Amino acid sequence: MQNCDTSSRKLRIAVLGLRGFPGVQGGIERHCQELYPRLAELGCDITLFARKSYVPQPHPYTYKNVKIIPLWAPRMKNLEAICHTAIGIFRLSKHPNDYDILHIHGIGPSLLAYPASHMNFRLVITHHGPDYKRLKWGAFAKTMLRRGERLGAKHAYLIIAVSKHIKTLLLDKYDSYAAYIPNGVTIPKAIPPGPVLSNFGLSPGRYFLAVGRLVPEKGFHDLLNAYERSNTDWKLVIVGDADHEDYYSKRLKKGAKNVDGVVMTGFQTGEALAELYSNAGLFVLPSYHEGLPIAGLEAMGCNLPILLSDIPSNKELAFREETFSVGDIEALSQRLSAFSGNPPLFNSPHILAEKRKRLETEFNWDIIAKKTVDLYRAVVKMPHRMGTDSLRRLQRGITAELDLYGSAAEQKNEKD
Template sequence: MKIVALGLRGIPDVMGGVETHCEQLYPRMRRLAPDIDITVLARKPYVSDDRDAFDGVTIRPIPAITHPYFEAILHTFLGLIHARFTERADVVHIHAVGPGLLIPVAKLLGLSVVFTHHGEDYRRDKWNGVAKAALRFGERMAARFSNRMISVSRPVAKSIVERYPDLAGRIRVIPNGAALEAEAGTNAAEAASVLAELGLTPGRYVMTVARLVPEKGIHDLVEAASGLPEGMKLVVVGGAQHGGAYAEGLLAKASDRIVFAGAMPRGRIAPLYRNTALFVLPSYHEGLPIVALEALAMGARVLLSDIDANRDLKLDAANYFPVGDIEALRRKLADPASIPMADTEFVLARYDWDVIARETLDLFRSLGKVDGSFRPARLVSADDRSG
């Protein structure tokens, strides 16, 4: 079986939840099934031409424009033509509801389609009304025409079932995983180097990892940072894909106590997780937040907004604050040590990428058994695996 992946910018070390998902998933699928060929059709602005493989996965950069509205859809269209006539794919794995718009084209080209729903992107403030309508239609096309559908989030799957009750049997919940390896960030010299570059002291900073876009709520965190204890800093890891006024406004607030570190490779973020006093994710919108899973896996204290996707992690009530409530967030930041520690071993077991890869591989293999139509699948999530 030859699988071609579309809908992501590229791998490895490309900023974004979908990209992290693919970087962790596909190499594991290849190790489990060496007979399966997996090719990622990356976007050239994000992956250099000399990158042709990553951990057993073929990387094929193809042309793409850098544009907030047309980048993903145009790259997906070109990618489908490439997958059909150059790669000779058996299956395309399409990620996110925007690229989902073109699933009917994939079917017309004779390709089987597995679609992964990473979140209700049409709820993001950055999109105008036309874009939101197009994204909703992309979700509908994915639900109607894909051969298999995966949701990384149980709340998202339930939302889809509520809106499209006839599609209830077509959705399989396979979550994101805790992406960083257990030993990541443990090298003392490397950790000291990363912290020194940013002017940080272990245990004397609060951090977040996110793109600089409104739905991540970084503006709330920056405003609430005034509540941090004396001498404690806020570190924001992540950049802005297309720049813009929002990101520029945030970056203008950099100071001795508010550090914008920019995008960083995951290997260099690990020491920050391990040495932070608190990880905060103030998002207004998520699918299933990989960065929160990473922080939990590294043993960090975690504070999350109380949106459904974050509450699906089932942490203690004290690990949440009302989304958008800056005063509540400021009160939490005043005493980071009061935020409960989560059970790291439980997180690693519940969101195990090896188990996730095996479940995803089983879903792909089932395509050969059902002749292009859905086999009804129950809603399965990490809850079922953990008993």
């Protein structure tokens, strides 16, 4: 393995498409907060353009050797991502020789893949999931997201897929060869019952835990209805909040107040979140859409039994007996009742060993970072403005090599 240093200088990476970090809610944000400091440790020079209203301060700052530059963006769910990306690309156009790679996260910002791909740097896109399947978007927004996915597949030098399902989707729809580099997990430190459980009136091992933003595609409305129908004396804890308070989030919070045993904690992070994971009885994720759920990975890292909806990305994490049919409220209610009444041996020694192996190899952030560096180094060697056939041939070769490296690195880490 090589790091990001070249013979003369560091590899320079600009990053767009996320709200920012540290401590910002969202799967892409969690992904980037774990990935980019590791890339900086490997010798990359990282500059990340954040959205000013989300990050701790309005002026440029450094977080774990990552330079973060806050830029203005309208705080409107339909406009902020694309406006922020446009502003970021315009700023980059003023300094076309300052970066080797522009790394865009998400298919919404990928609407601007064409102009981004025609600058001096190479364009890499991480596809975090088909966002046009999110329930919160209307018809026009979904059309734009599909277009962003298509433009990203056409103009990116290389695409990273965070799940195998996404990798297959890109090949089937666009004949685009993506590199499978998944989300990872930093295994939360086990924390005994303490002030967080006390403040929320929770008993260790006797509550269901759900973690995520309060948006329709997370399916928390289904979970609330299923819990209300269930025959259980466990509590239901929903951790998270809405980025943009809307009708759905207000209705969900109002509904939760009318159901005995439901605890809405708001957004939690750090040791508070770790304490909630460490002492839960069952982690539940009833989502309709995911890229690859970091919350599910964190629950696995805590040896917590999981119950996930059977969408393709969730099925990449869970055994069959750990899933239920998405949207089936009655089935979910029955599973909650059965589990709290007589918790099954989801976490048998065999299942625990298999999950631990995957967490230490496939979902290991250090391996993920090294694989990303290899991808960057391959991309900077690609010629500018290739024809489609030449681009696809190079993509196919690079992704095949990365897949082989990933398997070898995982096997080495397992032996170590």
